Amino acid sequence: MSKFYTIENISETLGVTRQTITKYIKEEKLNAVRLGKAYRIHETDFVNFINANSIISDNVIDYKAINYNGFSFLNKIHSNNHNGDYRLEPLELNHKDAYNTFFWGDNIYVLQQLLPKIRSKVDLIYIDPPFGTGQIFSDMDKIEAYDDTLINADFLGFLRDRLYLLKECLSKNGSIYLHIDKKIGHYVKVIMDEVFGHRNFINDITRIKCNPKNFSRKAYGNQSDMILFYAKNRDHQIWNELKEPLEEEEVSVLFQKKHKTKGRYTTHPIHAPGETIDGDTGQEWKGLKPPKGRHWRYSREELTRLDNAGLIEWSSKGNPRKIVFANNHEGKKIQDVWEFKDLGKSFVNYPTQKNHDLLERIILNSSNVDSLVLDCFAGSGGTIVTANKFHRKWIGIDSSDYSLRTIKETFNKSGVAVNYVALVKG
Numbered sequence: 001m002s003k004f005y006t007i008e009n010i011s012e013t014l015g016v017t018r019q020t021i022t023k024y025i026k027e028e029k030l031n032a033v034r035l036g037k038a039y040r041i042h043e044t045d046f047v048n049f050i051n052a053n054s055i056i057s058d059n060v061i062d063y064k065a066i067n068y069n070g071f072s073f074l075n076k077i078h079s080n081n082h083n084g085d086y087r088l089e090p091l092e093l094n095h096k097d098a099y100n101t102f103f104w105g106d107n108i109y110v111l112q113q114l115l116p117k118i119r120s121k122v123d124l125i126y127i128d129p130p131f132g133t134g135q136i137f138s139d140m141d142k143i144e145a146y147d148d149t150l151i152n153a154d155f156l157g158f159l160r161d162r163l164y165l166l167k168e169c170l171s172k173n174g175s176i177y178l179h180i181d182k183k184i185g186h187y188v189k190v191i192m193d194e195v196f197g198h199r200n201f202i203n204d205i206t207r208i209k210c211n212p213k214n215f216s217r218k219a220y221g222n223q224s225d226m227i228l229f230y231a232k233n234r235d236h237q238i239w240n241e242l243k244e245p246l247e248e249e250e251v252s253v254l255f256q257k258k259h260k261t262k263g264r265y266t267t268h269p270i271h272a273p274g275e276t277i278d279g280d281t282g283q284e285w286k287g288l289k290p291p292k293g294r295h296w297r298y299s300r301e302e303l304t305r306l307d308n309a310g311l312i313e314w315s316s317k318g319n320p321r322k323i324v325f326a327n328n329h330e331g332k333k334i335q336d337v338w339e340f341k342d343l344g345k346s347f348v349n350y351p352t353q354k355n356h357d358l359l360e361r362i363i364l365n366s367s368n369v370d371s372l373v374l375d376c377f378a379g380s381g382g383t384i385v386t387a388n389k390f391h392r393k394w395i396g397i398d399s400s401d402y403s404l405r406t407i408k409e410t411f412n413k414s415g416v417a418v419n420y421v422a423l424v425k426g
């Protein structure tokens with residue numbers, strides 16, 4: 001008996017909307033019969049449609065029809081053959097260490113060459129690869145810095161191959177931050193889950209990248225991109241619990257009083273719930289017992305020290321409270337929306353250069369002094385320059401000669417000794 005499918009069946013199988021299937025029927029790309037108000041598609045017609053709109057290569061069906069509709073290109077991702085005949089050749093050696101070196105060349109081959117030396121040694125990777133935009137990025141004088149012409153599945157395959165190598169580089173306490181835009185970022189998230197494991201996903205950080213946009217396109221202003229943060233092994237990653245300073249407005253709400261010389265402050269009770277029967281914190285201090293059902297938060301000796309230091313405020317009714325200054329506030333927990341806007345083209349050394357404060361946060365929170373930090377899409381060198389500033393060891397890689405020139409210029413200016421090595425064929 002022959003089999004018929006509904007539009008719902010087909011839309012589910014292909015992962016496209018019902019409207020798209022109806023459109024294919026109306027465009028006569030897909031044969032269908034009408035049963036009252038509904039369409040039915042004979043299985044032979046469905047098979048014909050698939051055959052006419054797909055290419056089967058290496059046993060992977062490439063649904064052209066699906067791509068035509070903008071559906072997932074994940075099913076087309078493939079790995080490239082990276083068995084090139086390459087070696088590393090010094091360009092300029094300025095120190096004898098193995099690290100603090102910039103490698104100029106395609107990162108897949110550089111990483112392959114480096115892997116025996118850096119496997120499981122890298123504590124932090126930050127990468128900001130091309131975003132698969134199909135564009136060429138040039139400076140103010142229209143000099144090309146790099147091209148971003150690999151798109152869709154080809155771009156995802158390119159990135160995936162590199163991510164597998166990067167995972168090998170990560171130490172057991174290591175983590176990776178991948179900066180990407182929101183057009184392709186959700187596909188990259190799926191790939192990151194595959195490579196690093198869904199369990200090791202920590203955050204999808206929204207980065208506010210620019211001022212609000214005002215355009216006539218029928219869309220909300222796209223003011224943010226994303227940073228995907230994964231650990232090699234979740235719960236074991238380096239985590240320095242960096243804090244964020246309070247906003248001025250938060251300070252004025254939380255610290256409403258003003259000290260003559262020491263700025264804003266608030267007061268906290270010096271007692272806490274729970275009675276101490278015999279212990280020091282249940283005894284009388286300066287003629288006062290803790291209120292019923294409570295005990296002193298500090299030993300009486302500490303209370304006296306605080307009082308002598310002017311850190312106890314006595315109310316007109318003789319109630320003591322501890323003074324807490326805004327200046328001593330340790331800051332607040334960092335959330336997953338970060339505002340680090342990029343500077344305009346005329347203020348940067350390299351097109352698409354990322355904000356250094358953003359890199360500083362990542363490096364300080366997720367690496368330690370002497371950790372090895374890696375950026376294999378180094379561009380202007382922001383990551384490695386910041387890593388160097390905070391006494392981390394680092395490795396930078398980029399294939400662009402503009403990047404090599406920019407990085408050399410930056411390190412030369414600040415007098416930092418760096419080794420430069422090129423990837424050469426043969």
Ligand SMILES: C[S@@+](CC[C@H](N)C(=O)[O-])C[C@H]1O[C@@H](n2cnc3c(N)ncnc32)[C@H](O)[C@@H]1O
Pocket residue numbers: 105106107108128129130145146147350351352353354355376377378379380381382383397398399400403
């Ligand atoms: C978005 S930019 C990085 C910008 C950088 N984060 C900064 O702040 O300046 C991407 C960089 O990846 C580099 N790149 C692209 N493909 C590469 C490859 N296969 N190997 C090494 N570098 C590559 C480009 O040359 C470009 O500098």
